[in-house]
Amino acid sequence: MIEYIKQPWPWYVAGPLIGLTVPVLLILGNKSFGISSSLRHICAACLPAKIPFFQYNWRKEVWNLFFVSGIFIGGIVAAQFLANPHAIAIHPRLANELAGYGITHYNNLVPEDIISWRSLLTLKGFMLMVAGGFLVGFGTRYAGGCTSGHAIMGLSNLQWPSLVATICFMTGGFIMANLILPVILSL
Amino acid sequence: MQEKTTVNTDFEVRSLDTICVNESGLEHRWYHNLKYLLVGLLFGIVFVKSEVISWFRIQEMFRLQSFHMYGIIGSAIAVGMLSVWLIKRFKIKTIYGEPIVFHSKSFNKGQVYGGLLFGFGWALTGACPGPLFAQIGTGATVVVITLLSAIAGTWIYGLVRERLPH
Secondary structure, three states: OHHHHHOOOOHHHHHHHHHHHHHHHHHHHOEOOOOOHHHHHHHHHHOOOOOHHHOOOHHHHHHHHHHHHHHHHHHHHHHHHOOOOOOOOOOHHHHHHHHOOOOOOOOOOOOOOOOOOOOOOOHHHHHHHHHHHHHHHHHHHHHOOOHHHHHHHHHHOOOHHHHHHHHHHHHHHHHHHHHHHHHHHOO | OHHHOOOOOOOOOOOOOOOOOEOOOOOOOHHHHHHHHHHHHHHHHHHHHOOOOOHHHHHHHHOOOOOHHHHHHHHHHHHHHHHHHHHHHOOOEOOOOOEOOOOOOOOOOHHHHHHHHHHHHHHHHOOOHHHHHHHHHOOOOOHHHHHHHHHHHHHHHHHHHHHOOO
16 A cells, blocks of 8 residues: 555645645635745734735735645655655657756756755856746745635636636746756756 | 725725635634645646646747647636536535635736736746745745746835726
8 A cells, every 4th residue: 555655646646635725724614725925924924014014914824834834844744654656757869868968867856966055156057946946936926926826726716817817827838948947057 | 904995996806815814713823834735745746747837838828839738727727617617516615624714716808918928927937826835845946036026026016006097
């Protein structure tokens, strides 16, 4: 049984489980599924700096911080007790392309060749981690949500602005992955 | 609070935030929040085991080299839609007996500009906000820097939002 769980889970198991988070949070306490707001609550709690956007009662939203803490602990549990002993299997064309940029290690879910403390102070590492992280935080708040809040919760509730946002997430990702990222990875 | 004196430009918000908003009017002791920690924990395990948090899977998705991520997001939306429909249809209440409230999102240009910017960041980091927390848990400690940078991005957005097109 445990050996079975340790394998990578197929999409038709993981997707419905992720979708079930929507009704579970609603039924547990009227909470709308969403994750990127946790970043806003952290700002409001730690460094509101009289910015109107961070002047609200973040304590009322503290459930969201418990939720993301749970995700963090889930990562620990999965890595410690349920880890897949095999390297991640990826499409041969992608493996080929990445090898051209010197990315050859597949032992972690993040590529240790480019996302590691060692590469943090290289231009490439800085672009991927620091600039990339900034865009995630800035973009999600500007868009009013991320993959969970817009793509999953928003579309589940048939909100057309969430469809617009989801299409833009994907468009941005396609442009970056296919047109700009190859340049950055060649640095 | 401050919104009342100015024109409301907080488009995410009815009063606060359409995402992650807390519709409940009830006040609970802090330990009631532990149930959300448990849901997050299970959710994080699913994230890791399905490799949703993998930079490689995100690259495959944006290169149309794998159905995996599309299957996950698509089936999650399908299950979410069905659940929301059932909750509305049968007027299901929360475990505290409160009626479940939904609210609509209004369109603003931020969903386009911000959406594109987030898409760039998603392909760079290989993570949306949720997976960042899970990646750190799996031992990729350097992702703490990515997370801090994302918090900084949110803060800068808050600082300059009045000057951005919405």
